Each structure stands twice: as structure tokens, then as C-alpha cells.
Amino acid sequence: MASVPLNSRTDAILKRLVRRQADAPIRKVLAKSRPEDVAAAMEHLSPPQQRRLYGLIEEGEFAGEVMAELSDDAVRQITREMDQDSIVDLLEHMEPDDATDVVHVLPDELRMRVIAEMEGDQEHADALELLSWPSDSAGGIMSPLMFKMHGTATCGNAIATLQDRHEELESVFYLYITDDVDTLLGVVSMRQLLTHPANTPLVSVMTREVIAVGPRDDQEEVARYVARYDLLAVPVVDEGRKLLGIVTVDDVIDVIREEAAEDMLLMAGVHQDVQEMAGSPLQLARHRGGWLLATAAGGIMAEIITSAYAGGELNYEVLAGFIPVVMGMGGNVGIQSTTIAVRGLATGHVQLGGALAFVLREVQVGVLLGVVYGFLLGLYGFITGWPDPYVGITVGVSVVIAISLGSLLGSGLPVLLARMGQDPAVATGPFVTTGVDILGILVYFQVATLLVGAS
Amino acid sequence: MASVPLNSRTDAILKRLVRRQADAPIRKVLAKSRPEDVAAAMEHLSPPQQRRLYGLIEEGEFAGEVMAELSDDAVRQITREMDQDSIVDLLEHMEPDDATDVVHVLPDELRMRVIAEMEGDQEHADALELLSWPSDSAGGIMSPLMFKMHGTATCGNAIATLQDRHEELESVFYLYITDDVDTLLGVVSMRQLLTHPANTPLVSVMTREVIAVGPRDDQEEVARYVARYDLLAVPVVDEGRKLLGIVTVDDVIDVIREEAAEDMLLMAGVHQDVQEMAGSPLQLARHRGGWLLATAAGGIMAEIITSAYAGGELNYEVLAGFIPVVMGMGGNVGIQSTTIAVRGLATGHVQLGGALAFVLREVQVGVLLGVVYGFLLGLYGFITGWPDPYVGITVGVSVVIAISLGSLLGSGLPVLLARMGQDPAVATGPFVTTGVDILGILVYFQVATLLVGAS
Numbered sequence: 001m002a003s004v005p006l007n008s009r010t011d012a013i014l015k016r017l018v019r020r021q022a023d024a025p026i027r028k029v030l031a032k033s034r035p036e037d038v039a040a041a042m043e044h045l046s047p048p049q050q051r052r053l054y055g056l057i058e059e060g061e062f063a064g065e066v067m068a069e070l071s072d073d074a075v076r077q078i079t080r081e082m083d084q085d086s087i088v089d090l091l092e093h094m095e096p097d098d099a100t101d102v103v104h105v106l107p108d109e110l111r112m113r114v115i116a117e118m119e120g121d122q123e124h125a126d127a128l129e130l131l132s133w134p135s136d137s138a139g140g141i142m143s144p145l146m147f148k149m150h151g152t153a154t155c156g157n158a159i160a161t162l163q164d165r166h167e168e169l170e171s172v173f174y175l176y177i178t179d180d181v182d183t184l185l186g187v188v189s190m191r192q193l194l195t196h197p198a199n200t201p202l203v204s205v206m207t208r209e210v211i212a213v214g215p216r217d218d219q220e221e222v223a224r225y226v227a228r229y230d231l232l233a234v235p236v237v238d239e240g241r242k243l244l245g246i247v248t249v250d251d252v253i254d255v256i257r258e259e260a261a262e263d264m265l266l267m268a269g270v271h272q273d274v275q276e277m278a279g280s281p282l283q284l285a286r287h288r289g290g291w292l293l294a295t296a297a298g299g300i301m302a303e304i305i306t307s308a309y310a311g312g313e314l315n316y317e318v319l320a321g322f323i324p325v326v327m328g329m330g331g332n333v334g335i336q337s338t339t340i341a342v343r344g345l346a347t348g349h350v351q352l353g354g355a356l357a358f359v360l361r362e363v364q365v366g367v368l369l370g371v372v373y374g375f376l377l378g379l380y381g382f383i384t385g386w387p388d389p390y391v392g393i394t395v396g397v398s399v400v401i402a403i404s405l406g407s408l409l410g411s412g413l414p415v416l417l418a419r420m421g422q423d424p425a426v427a428t429g430p431f432v433t434t435g436v437d438i439l440g441i442l443v444y445f446q447v448a449t450l451l452v453g454a455s
Numbered sequence: 456m457a458s459v460p461l462n463s464r465t466d467a468i469l470k471r472l473v474r475r476q477a478d479a480p481i482r483k484v485l486a487k488s489r490p491e492d493v494a495a496a497m498e499h500l501s502p503p504q505q506r507r508l509y510g511l512i513e514e515g516e517f518a519g520e521v522m523a524e525l526s527d528d529a530v531r532q533i534t535r536e537m538d539q540d541s542i543v544d545l546l547e548h549m550e551p552d553d554a555t556d557v558v559h560v561l562p563d564e565l566r567m568r569v570i571a572e573m574e575g576d577q578e579h580a581d582a583l584e585l586l587s588w589p590s591d592s593a594g595g596i597m598s599p600l601m602f603k604m605h606g607t608a609t610c611g612n613a614i615a616t617l618q619d620r621h622e623e624l625e626s627v628f629y630l631y632i633t634d635d636v637d638t639l640l641g642v643v644s645m646r647q648l649l650t651h652p653a654n655t656p657l658v659s660v661m662t663r664e665v666i667a668v669g670p671r672d673d674q675e676e677v678a679r680y681v682a683r684y685d686l687l688a689v690p691v692v693d694e695g696r697k698l699l700g701i702v703t704v705d706d707v708i709d710v711i712r713e714e715a716a717e718d719m720l721l722m723a724g725v726h727q728d729v730q731e732m733a734g735s736p737l738q739l740a741r742h743r744g745g746w747l748l749a750t751a752a753g754g755i756m757a758e759i760i761t762s763a764y765a766g767g768e769l770n771y772e773v774l775a776g777f778i779p780v781v782m783g784m785g786g787n788v789g790i791q792s793t794t795i796a797v798r799g800l801a802t803g804h805v806q807l808g809g810a811l812a813f814v815l816r817e818v819q820v821g822v823l824l825g826v827v828y829g830f831l832l833g834l835y836g837f838i839t840g841w842p843d844p845y846v847g848i849t850v851g852v853s854v855v856i857a858i859s860l861g862s863l864l865g866s867g868l869p870v871l872l873a874r875m876g877q878d879p880a881v882a883t884g885p886f887v888t889t890g891v892d893i894l895g896i897l898v899y900f901q902v903a904t905l906l907v908g909a910s
Contacts, residue, residue: 012808036683044809163650172646173687190645191627195618227712228491228524230705232628232687249704250685256708257682260715261798264722268794269787281819288791289824295787296828299780300835306776307839320775321761324892325754327779331786332724332750332885336743339723343716353467354499364736369744373751380755384762430787437779 010037011044018049026056035062039069047077054078059086064093072105079106088117097143097251100130130245138222139215141255142236142245148176149202151185156198158188173232176243177206184210184235184243212237215244219255224348226252263342266425291430298434302441309445313452315388319445322381322395326444329373330402330436337362337410338432342425345418355415359408366407367400374400390451397447402440409435465492466499473504481511490517494524502532509533514541519548527560534561543572552598552706555585585700593677594670596710597691597700603631604657606640611653613643628687631698632661639665639690639698667692670699674710679803681707718797721880746885753889757896764900768907770843774900777836777850781899784828785857785891792817792865793887797880800873810870814863821862822855829855845906852902857895864890 057063091099133139175188186206233248269291344350378396385391414424512518546554588594630643641661688703724746799805833851840846869879
């Protein structure tokens with residue numbers, strides 16, 4: 001039995017050979033590699049290297065399979081220097097849903113020309129239809145290639161069809177049963193086909209309760225269905241339950257991985273593509289610098305608040321030293337609550353219907369943490385601030401309030417964004433920490449001023 | 456065609472009925488629900504409610520299916536008040552790999568007794584064997600139930616076996632071909648079985664290049680294979696390529712979801728179970744309070760540093776106001792880099808072999824961001840600090856250094872943890888922000904002191 005090459009080895013070998021521009025050995029490695037491994041290796045190369053490596057792959061199915069596995073950014077880099085005819089040729093070697101993904105990232109003008117050229121091609125008319133759905137919807141990720149038969153057929157008919165069209169129906173998971181106008185009636189598994197006599201009508205074998213999604217359903221919603229019910233594929237149907245396509249489990253895995261990464265990166269205020277981008281540090285900095293503007297503006301606001309309290313009757317020298325701990329505690333609890341909220345909304349652990357209870361629970365946790373750490377840090381402030389007793393009280397009270405605010409903003413902001421139909425992850429991290437910083441410092445000096453005034 | 460009840464509706468209905476203690480209507484809803492939806496509803500209930508609802512489910516396969524879909528915490532709550540016999544009876548209605556998961560969370564003493572009782576049961580001897588592998592390894596998540604045949608059999612034999620044992624082989628994806636001592640020789644898909652004449656020997660149809668994993672391989676590694684090669688199941692083999700079990704795609708989806716959530720929560724210093732835990736706010740606070748100790752200690756250290764510079768020749772009043780912005784900028788860039796590093800290490804975008812290049816690129820990005828924001832904030836500091844020119848320079852230089860440090864610590868710490876064989880996500884968030892805070896403040900006052908001394 002042939003041993004399976006470890007993917008990281010293919011990566012390393014290809015990378016080294018591309019750097020040495022050793023075309024002949026590269027061709028040899030390519031001939032023995034899986035397209036998935038070549039695509040993975042490509043992600044670690046610079047755009048010119050990507051184009052060089054891709055140029056060495058023979059035109060045809062393998063090239064299409066590699067392209068299907070690449071990130072949007074790599075597709076963009078590689079197709080940039082391909083002419084229209086090469087692109088059309090490439091697309092014809094790809095499955096319709098994968099081809100659609102490539103067409104999606106082409107520059108507008110080239111996309112139009114490619115679509116115009118392909119419109120005559122009957123086989124790819126379906127692929128172009130897919131373009132009409134948003135790319136993160138069920139319609140956008142579905143494949144129009146599926147195994148469907150009319151309700152009047154038998155198990156034997158189905159097996160004969162599978163034998164005739166075995167090239168096209170390469171990855172078949174289920175057989176869908178439809179009526180004259182393509183309405184979805186039921187579903188039959190491959191195992192059911194195998195275990196019934198050939199003359200059994202499909203309608204008497206099929207499961208009638210089919211879990212289906214609409215073409216406009218969000219891909220995350222589709223992923224949740226597949227994950228919950230352990231499906232291999234889920235049919236996409238319109239309002240009249242007309243069968244439009246299927247979303248398969250391998251695409252769902254990609255969606256789950258993408259969405260998890262997207263949530264984490266968005267939360268930190270990093271544009272999703274940054275991770276995939278093999279761009280220059282300057283490009284990366286430009287992508288990431290945007291959200292930092294909010295942090296910088298917040299910092300300036302904190303400075304304005306702080307300086308307003310300087311030179312007054314407060315023991316400013318001692319008080320200023322505790323700004324970092326008040327900010328740090330509030331910020332970290334804020335990030336904890338934000339993370340739990342964003343992840344919970346994504347997995348369904350937190351539902352919008354019960355969101356108020358969730359925020360309330362987070363605030364309770366925040367108040368508890370605030371009281372414990374407020375007491376400890378207040379005690380330290382009491383000792384440090386001696387003989388000014390108000391420093392310790394100010395630190396203690398401010399830590400309680402900052403941590404409570406952190407849990408409230410951290411859990412509340414994502415829920416609020418979700419309610420407004422926005423992605424709850426969008427830069428919630430920087431916003432929450434900046435918000436907690438400003439409010440925390442305001443509370444801190446205000447409490448100190450009140451205490452000094454009262455004494 | 457029967458319509459499929461929306462999962463969130465089953466959730467809401469069951470929750471309402473459990474709260475009203477309406478046992479008869481609950482039974483009615485249960486009879487019409489899918490086990491996955493009942494399990495999902497259960498996750499939103501309190502432990503006593505979970506036990507009440509589970510008690511209303513009739514013993515048997517459905518109860519086993521619900522149990523198989525529950526989180527570890529819910530399993531723990533529900534089994535807590537079940538006696539040994541009920542648990543053994545329940546386990547006998549579950550598939551071996553799911554049963555193993557339940558046995559895993561039982562208290563030590565009960566687990567021993569359950570295992571002792573089940574040892575006589577031949578059918579579950581396999582399940583107990585699974586217990587010997589770590590729960591997050593391929594061995595820990597594999598199922599011993601698989602469809603395998605000897606190399607001498609034909610496609611017809613395979614179909615006949617499938618028909619005979621169709622109960623047991625409920626979710627079959629591939630047929631594995633083995634020799635006399637169970638060595639894995641190849642794999643045949645269901646479609647291949649269907650499309651070859653009955654008398655074709657399996658060895659002439661099978662694919663010999665099988666992607667397989669070892670029982671000790673990390674579940675994340677297994678998930679990466681399944682995701683990259685679009686597999687429905689991956690065989691687990693020992694060093695001699697003896698077939699031990701299979702990991703199926705539905706389990707891989709759970710792994711990917713779990714690991715993504717785990718990474719995010721760990722990064723924020725939140726224990727993973729917190730999200731699933733329906734515990735009291737006090738329990739939750741105890742779970743989350745631990746890592747905050749590092750933040751509090753860091754805050755105290757920042758206070759000590761700050762106070763050491765008070766009362767000297769520095770314009771402390773003006774300088775103190777800029778502490779928040781130096782900390783905030785460094786901390787947020789740190790979190791960005793940490794997130795990119797943790798996510799990259801998980802997806803394979805960042806590999807340990809190329810980690811140095813990754814850290815270097817992050818630092819380059821950090822320096823660029825630092826220069827831009829250092830200039831802007833320095834300018835603001837120059838105006839605010841007037842007539843002390845060193846304030847603006849201090850702020851500018853410190854922002855550059857704090858942001859650069861943030862990107863270095865943020866990208867370097869997860870890589871370092873991974874190198875040491877640790878989870879790169881463990882509380883990197885709090886550690887990075889706290890580290891950047893302390894170093895940032897130290898740099899800030901040190902720069903100011905140097906500038907004042909030089910003027």
C-alpha cells in the first residue's frame with residue numbers, strides 16, 4: 001500500500017523548489033501530489049511565486065481542482081495575469097459551484113466578458129445562475145449537480161442511472177425524489193438503494209421528512225443544520241419547494257472554519273482577508289490600522305478627562321498610578337464577556353430571544369468579580385495612598401464599576417449588533433476596551449472628586 | 456410532505472412547558488421531536504429542569520440519541536441522579552463511541568462500577584477499549600463500528616452483507632478492505648459498489664492510497680485531514696496499519712466547532728466549559744476569576760512603576776494623562792497579532808517551520824502602525840504638553856515602541872507556547888495585554904526621564 005505523503009512535506013518541498021526556480025523537479029513533485037496539497041503549498045508563496053507554480057501545472061482537471069481549493073486572494077493573484085481564453089478553459093474543467101467562486105473574484109470587466117463567452121456553453125449555464133445569489137448564502141455555496149429522479153422510478157432505475165452517469169455524479173450522498181415540476185418529495189440514501197430489491201419504487205423507500213434550506217438562508221444557518229442533524233448534504237429549495245441544488249458537508253466544513261476565523265479576527269478588529277493575504281507589511285498595516293483610529297481617539301478622550309482633574313485638590317500623583325489597573329481589569333473582563341457573547345451567538349448557545357437573561361447573567365458575574373478584585377485592589381490602594389483614605393476607596397469602587405461596565409458592554413454590544421442585523425463580531429474588541437477605558441477613567445476621577453469633596 | 460419543525464421552535468416550546476411543569480404536553484412534543492432538537496433545548500435549561508425533561512423521555516434508543524447529542528456538562532447533570540442500572544441500560548442503547556463519551560464524564564467510582572458491569576457484555580467491550588485513548592485524540596473520538604470486508608470478497612458479497620446487517624451499519628460511508636490480520640488494504644465507496652458488477656473482486660475496485668490517522672493523533676490534526684481532502688470518514692490504524700476504527704465527518708464537524716470556540720475562549724482567559732455551563736453566576740465568576748489575577752498583579756506592577764516617577768523633575772501631571780493611550784494602542788495591536796497567530800496556528804496558515812518569518816512580518820506591521828500612530832499622537836502630545844517639548848516626543852516614541860512590543864509579544868507568545876507543545880491559545884490575551892501594559896509604561900517614563908535629563 002502506497003504511503004500517503006504528509007501535507008506539510010509537500011508544502012516544504014514545493015516551497016523550496018519554487019524559490020530555487022527548479023521547474024523540472026517541480027513538475028515531478030506536482031505529478032505525484034494531491035491538488036489539495038498543492039493548493040495548501042500555494043498559500044505560503046508570494047504572488048509571483050504562486051503564478052510561477054500555477055503556470056507549471058498542466059491545463060486540465062488537476063489545474064481546476066487546485067484552483068477550487070485556493071483562497072480568494074490566491075485566486076485573484078493567479079488569474080490576474082491569465083487571459084480570458086485561459087480562464088474560460090480553466091472554468092470548464094471545474095465543477096459549477098467552484099467555477100462560480102472563481103468568477104466571483106474576477107475584476108468586474110473581465111467577469112462580464114467571461115460570462116458572455118460562457119453563456120453559449122449549456123453545461124455552465126447553471127454555474128452562472130448561481131452568481132445571482134449572495135456568496136455567503138445557501139444559494140451562493142450550493143452545487144447544481146445532484147442526483148435526482150422522478151417519483152415513478154425504481155431503485156433499479158436509480159442504480160442504472162448512477163452507472164451511466166458515474167463521471168458526473170462523482171460525489172453522490174443522497175438521491176432526491178422530485179415530481180414533474182421538480183418539487184422535492186423525499187430523499188433516499190445510497191445504503192437504502194443498495195438494500196432494497198431493484199423493482200422497489202423509490203417513493204416507497206424514500207424519507208418524506210427532508211430537512212431543506214432556502215437559497216437566501218445564511219451559510220452559517222445552513223452549517224448549523226448540517227452540524228445538528230449530522231447530514232452529508234442538505235437540499236436547497238425555493239418557496240414552492242422546487243429543488244435548486246445541494247450544499248454538501250465538505251463545503252459546510254469550510255463555512256464553519258471560515259466563520260470561526262472570521263469571528264475571532266473581526267472581534268480583534270482585523271479584516272478577515274488579512275490572514276490569507278500574502279501582501280506586503282504596508283498593505284497589512286493599512287488593513288489593520290483603521291480600527292486603531294477608534295482606540296487612538298478613545299485614548300485622546302481619556303487624556304482630556306484625566307487632565308481635567310489634574311492640578312485640583314486630588315492627590316493626582318498617587319491616583320494616576322492606578323489608572324492602568326482600573327483600565328486593565330475592566331478591559332479584560334470586557335473581552336471575556338465579548339468573546340462569550342460572540343461565540344454564543346454563533347453557536348446558538350446564546351439566542352436573541354434569551355439575550356436579556358444572558359446579559360443579566362454576565363453582569364452578575366461581572367459584579368461578583370468586581371467586588372472580589374475591587375476589595376483586593378482597594379486594600380492595596382488604601383495602603384499605598386495612606387494617609388489619604390479616599391484613594392483606596394476610589395480604587396476599590398472604580399474597579400467594581402469598571403469590571404461591571406466591562407461585562408455589560410462586552411455582553412450587550414454583540415447582542416445589540418445582532419439585534420440590528422449586523423455581525424456581532426465587528427470590532428467589538430476595540431470598541432469594548434476603548435469604551436470601558438473612557439468610562440472607567442471618568443468614573444475613577446469622579447468618585448475621587450466626590451470623596452474628597454465629602455471629606 | 457411533512458414540514459420540518461424549526462429547531463428554535465422546539466426549543467422555545469419545550470422550555471415553556473418545562474417551566475410550567477406540564478408533563479403531558481411535554482410528552483406529546485417529545486414524541487414528535489428529533490433527538491437533536493430535544494438535546495439543544497436541554498442545553499438552555501437549569502440542571503433540575505434538565506433532569507425533569509430527561510425523566511419524561513421513554514427509556515430506549517431515543518433517550519440514547521438525546522444523550523449522545525448533549526454537552527459534557529448536561530450529561531454530568533443528568534446522570535448525577537441516575538442509578539447504576541439505568542446508566543448501564545442507557546449505554547446499551549447508544550453507539551459505542553457515544554457511550555464512551557458518557558462513561559468519560561461519570562464520577563470515578565461510578566465509572567468503575569459501570570465498566571465492571573458492562574465487561575460481560577460482548578457488544579460493548581469495544582466501547583470500553585475506546586476509553587484507553589485520550590478523549591481529544593483520534594482514538595478517543597473514533598467509532599469501532601465500521602463496514603469492513605476481507606480482500607477476497609466481491610462487490611456482490613459486500614452488498615449482501617450490507618443488506619443483512621443494515622441495522623448496525625446505519626451510517627456507512629466507505630467499505631474498508633482488510634487482510635487476515637485486519638491490516639487496511641484499501642477503501643471502496645458506496646458508489647463504486649453500486650457501479651460494478653456483483654462478481655467484481657473488491658481488491659480490483661478499491662483505492663489503495665488511503666489517508667489514515669493514528670489513534671494518538673490530535674483530533675485537530677484529524678479534522679484538518681478531513682477538511683483538506685473532503686473526506687466523509689477517515690480510518691484509524693495502528694503502527695502496523697491494523698484497522699482500529701473510523702472517525703466520521705459529523706464528529707469532525709463537532710471537533711472543528713469545539714476547537715474554534717475553545718481557542719477564542721482560552722485566548723480571552725475563559726475556561727471552555729463556562730459557555731456550556733448553566734451554573735450560578737458565583738460558579739462562573741470562580742471559573743473566570745483566575746486569569747484576572749495576572750491582570751491585577753500586572754496592574755499593581757504598573758502602579759509601582761508609575762509612582763516611582765512621581766514627584767521628580769517630570770511634568771507628571773501632563774504625562775499621566777497619556778498612559779491610557781499608550782496602553783490602549785499597544786494592547787489592541789497585541790490582541791490583533793495574538794488572534795492572527797492563534798488562528799493561523801490552528802488552521803495551518805502559520806506553521807512552526809515558518810514561524811520566525813511570521814513573527815518578523817507581524818513586527819514589521821507593528822512598527823509601521825506604530826510610526827503612523829506615534830506621529831499622530833505625538834503631535835497631539837506636543838500641542839498638549841506645550842511648552843514642554845519632550846511630552847510630545849515621549850508620547851510619540853512610546854506609542855511606536857508599545858505597538859511594536861504588542862505585535863512582537865502578540866505574535867511571539869502563541870508561537871512560543873506551540874513550540875513548547877502547549878496550546879497557543881491559553882490566556883494569551885490577558886498575558887499579552889498585561890505584558891504590553893507594564894513594558895509600555897516602563898518605556899514611557901524612561902523615555903521621558905532620558906529626554907528631560909538630556910535637555
